[in-house]
Amino acid sequence: GAGVSQSPSNKVTEKGKDVELRCDPISGHTALYWYRQSLGQGLEFLIYFQGNSAPDKSGLPSDRFSAERTGGSVSTLTIQRTQQEDSAVYLCASSTVAASSYEQYFGPGTRLTVT
Amino acid sequence: DQQVKQNSPSLSVQEGRISILNCDYTNSMFDYFLWYKKYPAEGPTFLISISSIKDKNEDGRFTVFLNKSAKHLSLHIVPSQPGDSAVYFCAASALGGGSQGNLIFGKGTKLSVKP
Numbered sequence: 001g002a003g004v005s006q007s008p009s010n011k012v013t014e015k016g017k018d019v020e021l022r023c024d025p026i027s028g029h030t031a032l033y034w035y036r037q038s039l040g041q042g043l044e045f046l047i048y049f050q051g052n053s054a055p056d057k058s059g060l061p062s063d064r065f066s067a068e069r070t071g072g073s074v075s076t077l078t079i080q081r082t083q084q085e086d087s088a089v090y091l092c093a094s095s096t097v098a099a100s101s102y103e104q105y106f107g108p109g110t111r112l113t114v115t
Numbered sequence: 116d117q118q119v120k121q122n123s124p125s126l127s128v129q130e131g132r133i134s135i136l137n138c139d140y141t142n143s144m145f146d147y148f149l150w151y152k153k154y155p156a157e158g159p160t161f162l163i164s165i166s167s168i169k170d171k172n173e174d175g176r177f178t179v180f181l182n183k184s185a186k187h188l189s190l191h192i193v194p195s196q197p198g199d200s201a202v203y204f205c206a207a208s209a210l211g212g213g214s215q216g217n218l219i220f221g222k223g224t225k226l227s228v229k230p
Contacts, residue, residue: 042220103161106160
């Protein structure tokens with residue numbers, strides 16, 4: 001079966017522009033997460049979707065960041081008015097959140113470079 | 116303030132020997148721990164996990180040990196193989212504490228296994 005896919009794989013944008021990053025989770029996974037990894041850092045949690053519940057946005061670094069998940073499947077992370085410090089690899093993960101299994105399955109990431 | 120710390124940014128081991136990767140955490144609410152492996156230009160892949168009710172979990176060449184009193188866990192790989200060369204991330208979650216399941220990651224340890 002297909003894993004988590006993300007697009008684009010690479011994105012170079014000018015400072016001040018808006019970008020949209022897409023994530024297709026594993027079919028049937030109800031939970032979807034966005035993380036980012038800046039250079040030399042660990043993965044930083046951004047936002048979490050679970051079913052039809054309100055998303056947990058506690059990790060979003062500023063109001064320039066937003067995300068939505070349509071139909072409980074595909075998710076889009078939007079960064080408005082990008083800044084150079086937004087440059088990072090943005091990773092999406094999905095999971096079943098089953099009682100005995102909380103492993104998250106990651107996509108390959110989108111490398112965002114803001115010039 | 117980092118809640119999950121991997122104090123060794125890199126580790127070099129000879130093929131066939133044991134690799135020991137260490138991880139410390141500060142949040143006593145963490146009750147589930149995972150190790151992920153990451154190759155360049157790929158997303159992290161789940162390796163092994165342990166619940167806080169256990170002190171050891173073994174899967175083939177990989178064993179994770181948890182010392183709750185010391186807030187310390189370690190990943191043992193034996194025997195190490197060149198294909199194990201990757202960045203290893205320790206992650207933790209406070210599932211019982213009402214967390215949404217988002218993972219808190221360490222900064223990673225780059226393991227190099229020399230033939």
